[in-house]
Amino acid sequence: QVRLVESGGRLVQAGDSLRLSCAASGRTFRDYVMGWFRQVPGTDREFVAALNWRSGGSAVYADKVKGRFTISRDNAEMTVSLQMNNLKAEDTAVYYCAIDLWTTVVKTTPDAYDYWGQGTQVTVSS
Numbered sequence: 001q002v003r004l005v006e007s008g009g010r011l012v013q014a015g016d017s018l019r020l021s022c023a024a025s026g027r028t029f030r031d032y033v034m035g036w037f038r039q040v041p042g043t044d045r046e047f048v049a050a051l052n053w054r055s056g057g058s059a060v061y062a063d064k065v066k067g068r069f070t071i072s073r074d075n076a077e078m079t080v081s082l083q084m085n086n087l088k089a090e091d092t093a094v095y096y097c098a099i100d101l102w103t104t105v106v107k108t109t110p111d112a113y114d115y116w117g118q119g120t121q122v123t124v125s126s
């Protein structure tokens with residue numbers, strides 16, 4: 001079992017920056033991908049960014065956030081952050097952290113991920 005806990009979501013103004021963090025606990029794994037998704041009520045969960053923990057930590061981003069968001073791994077194992085700059089009203093959503101175990105391939109579909117956090121609300125006021 002792996003438990004994911006997100007933090008950092010809050011209300012901000014358009015143009016502001018915000019940093020989300022996610023820490024995973026439980027078993028440790030050699031290879032895994034940690035990622036961020038977001039969801040607006042009534043819509044599908046949307047891929048935001050993900051990071052291959054090994055292999056140099058290569059990252060993949062959704063087109064909507066490229067150049068504005070940066071995913072990075074923290075010093076602690078199984079801990080990842082999402083730095084969000086120049087936030088827009090359309091970035092408003094519940095942001096979820098997820099982990100895909102036993103893999104080095106970054107996938108962008110929610111059903112590929114094994115465990116999820118409870119979500120943290122990000123609201124961007126225009």
